[in-house]
Amino acid sequence: MAAEQHHQSSYKPYTYTPKPRGKVWYTADLHIDDYGVVKRRGFFKSSNFTKNQVPDLDRHNAYLAEGWDLTVEENDTVFVLGDISRYGEQIALRWFDRRPGRKILVPGNHDPVHPRKEEFWKKMPEWLKIFDSIQPYMVRHLEYRDVLLSHFPYWSYGDGPDRDTARYEQFRLPDLGLPLLHGHTHGTETAHGNMFHVGVEAHDFWPVAEAEIIEWLKTQPEQEKFAPVVSKTAGKTFEPYNGYRAGGTSLDTKSPWKKAEFDKPKVN
Numbered sequence: 001m002a003a004e005q006h007h008q009s010s011y012k013p014y015t016y017t018p019k020p021r022g023k024v025w026y027t028a029d030l031h032i033d034d035y036g037v038v039k040r041r042g043f044f045k046s047s048n049f050t051k052n053q054v055p056d057l058d059r060h061n062a063y064l065a066e067g068w069d070l071t072v073e074e075n076d077t078v079f080v081l082g083d084i085s086r087y088g089e090q091i092a093l094r095w096f097d098r099r100p101g102r103k104i105l106v107p108g109n110h111d112p113v114h115p116r117k118e119e120f121w122k123k124m125p126e127w128l129k130i131f132d133s134i135q136p137y138m139v140r141h142l143e144y145r146d147v148l149l150s151h152f153p154y155w156s157y158g159d160g161p162d163r164d165t166a167r168y169e170q171f172r173l174p175d176l177g178l179p180l181l182h183g184h185t186h187g188t189e190t191a192h193g194n195m196f197h198v199g200v201e202a203h204d205f206w207p208v209a210e211a212e213i214i215e216w217l218k219t220q221p222e223q224e225k226f227a228p229v230v231s232k233t234a235g236k237t238f239e240p241y242n243g244y245r246a247g248g249t250s251l252d253t254k255s256p257w258k259k260a261e262f263d264k265p266k267v268n
Contacts, residue, residue, distance in 0.1 A: 082106055
């Protein structure tokens with residue numbers, strides 16, 4: 001009897017409490033503790049202009065931290081589109097570790113976990129302690145639209161309006177008409193064509209809310225599902241894949257299910 005009473009008093013029914021879903025943000029090119037970038041952004045230890053002004057790395061890093069901390073909450077998700085630093089890797093990782101929110105990284109050309117870096121995989125275990133996911137590009141589904149995420153803009157945009165170069169072409173996504181969020185340019189442009197720049201210089205060093213991205217998407221023309229696609233880099237037209245997909249499986253001509261089966265009129 002005593003054992004039964006003890007069992008009853010210690011038993012607690014399991015209840016599932018889902019984790020609240022937070023907001024989503026985007027940012028790029030923070031360049032934590034990056035001497036050259038901090039200097040170009042105008043963070044100096046002295047307000048008196050001299051030729052040899054010394055960049056104030058601590059003030060720069062703290063300014064970025066303030067914008068992040070006032071914006072992002074613990075349940076939010078932040079997509080970081082590359083270049084967290086160039087020389088201050090360990091300082092940058094500690095900086096991100098102290099920031100709220102879930103962080104997902106699409107690395108840039110300066111990040112040691114970008115595939116262009118030799119033996120980049122050796123850095124992955126350490127970086128994955130800070131970032132939930134690291135991958136060279138991503139696709140997001142927003143308002144029934146596919147949106148690509150990459151550090152680089154499409155090749156046609158080069159390295160930005162203030163540069164006359166277009167580096168890392170082999171690591172850029174081809175422009176097949178989909179909207180693209182990117183960093184890399186260090187410019188102040190935001191929306192341009194089918195691209196949207198989320199780098200910190202374009203947004204007062206604050207993360208960009210997904211709500212702003214969705215409003216921009218509403219201005220973009222819808223792409224026909226099976227429209228022919230023109231490659232802007234190769235100048236060629238490709239026929240689209242017209243097969244149906246179900247459960248992630250391609251229903252092509254090698255499958256017992258054919259596209260024509262879906263097009264046949266039903267017989268009562």
